[in-house]
Amino acid sequence: MSIIAKISKGLSKTREKMAQAFQTVFESGARDYELLEELLLLADVGPAVAGEIISRVKEKKPKDIITALKDEVVQILSLESADKPVKIFVGINGSGKTTSLGKLCHRYVSEGKALFVIGTDTFRAAADMQLEEWCLRTGVPYYIGKPGSDPAAAIFDGLNSTAAKNVNIILCDTAGRLHSNKNLMEELNKILRVSNKVRPDQVEVLLVLDAAIGQNAMEQMDIFQQAVQPSGIILTKLDGTARGGVAIALAAKYHIPIKYIGVGEGLEDLLPFSPQDYVDSLFPEDM
Numbered sequence: 487m488s489i490i491a492k493i494s495k496g497l498s499k500t501r502e503k504m505a506q507a508f509q510t511v512f513e514s515g516a517r518d519y520e521l522l523e524e525l526l527l528l529a530d531v532g533p534a535v536a537g538e539i540i541s542r543v544k545e546k547k548p549k550d551i552i553t554a555l556k557d558e559v560v561q562i563l564s565l566e567s568a569d570k571p572v573k574i575f576v577g578i579n580g581s582g583k584t585t586s587l588g589k590l591c592h593r594y595v596s597e598g599k600a601l602f603v604i605g606t607d608t609f610r611a612a613a614d615m616q617l618e619e620w621c622l623r624t625g626v627p628y629y630i631g632k633p634g635s636d637p638a639a640a641i642f643d644g645l646n647s648t649a650a651k652n653v654n655i656i657l658c659d660t661a662g663r664l665h666s667n668k669n670l671m672e673e674l675n676k677i678l679r680v681s682n683k684v685r686p687d688q689v690e691v692l693l694v695l696d697a698a699i700g701q702n703a704m705e706q707m708d709i710f711q712q713a714v715q716p717s718g719i720i721l722t723k724l725d726g727t728a729r730g731g732v733a734i735a736l737a738a739k740y741h742i743p744i745k746y747i748g749v750g751e752g753l754e755d756l757l758p759f760s761p762q763d764y765v766d767s768l769f770p771e772d773m
């Protein structure tokens with residue numbers, strides 16, 4: 487399946503919901519701009535950002551409103567940040583960190599990159615085995631901290647290991663943590679401090695967010711941003727939700743790029759984020 491077909495399939499729930507709403511609102515004879523705002527709200531773009539987008543489209547007095555709307559959204563989503571070789575995956579429990587890391591191993595290996603994986607989830611039972619399985623499946627060397635050991639020590643040892651020296655990319659998994667748990671957020675900060683000491687200017691944080699939580703992703707973003715300043719977002723589980731518009735809300739408020747999207751549980755189901763393909767997949771075809 488082509489990448490566009492995959493994105494389109496991944497966003498089908500969001501698109502279908504919008505198409506249904508479009509039909510209903512259209513039949514009720516609502517004015518165009520109200521309808522558009524309604525569609526954005528349905529996809530969980532959130533009222534503030536939806537209102538802003540609509541007023542910007544209105545200002546342009548476009549001939550083709552839908553195209554103007556799509557262009558506006560593409561512009562909001564078109565953000566960039568430098569890629570750094572050491573990538574630390576963070577996020578709340580079950581958001582899809584380990585799975586996304588495993589899928590990314592598969593992608594990088596197929597691109598011929600030399601990789602190394604570090605596991606710092608020494609807390610959850612069997613977390614080490616889950617990560618090891620992904621590494622074995624994708625043929626990527628790894629260092630995984632022993633259960634119960636200090637996660638910051640695990641990343642220190644991993645980054646200093648001989649195997650980590652000559653690779654292009656190092657992917658680091660962390661334990662899931664509720665953004666409301668101060669101690670765990672402090673622990674994450676320590677992991678980051680240690681990493682930055684060992685590899686100055688080479689570390690970035692990727693926040694893994696489950697798209698199904700919709701607008702609640704904003705609160706998580708807030709707190710992770712205060713604690714560890716993510717430079718990229720991985721938005722997972724788009725295939726299971728009609729709330730795919732939350733990507734727009736995140737980009738508009740935080741100006742942090744979405745780097746990858748998860749559209750399924752398989753090895754190939756993590757895709758690089760393309761604003762144009764995303765927007766084309768988001769809106770119902772016959773609008």
Ligand SMILES: Nc1nc2c(ncn2[C@@H]2O[C@H](COP(=O)(O)OP(=O)(O)OP(=O)(O)O)[C@@H](O)[C@H]2O)c(=O)[nH]1
Binds near residue numbers: 726
């Ligand atoms: N449908 C679907 N399922 C996904 C996607 N990404 C992850 N999952 C599933 O979500 C569940 C949790 O994924 P994990 O990768 O273990 O999440 P985690 O963030 O590492 O979890 P903790 O380490 O416990 O915090 C697994 O069953 C994954 O298969 C996705 O894009 N689509």
Ligand SMILES: [Mg+2]
Binds near residue numbers: 607661
């Ligand atoms: Mg995990």
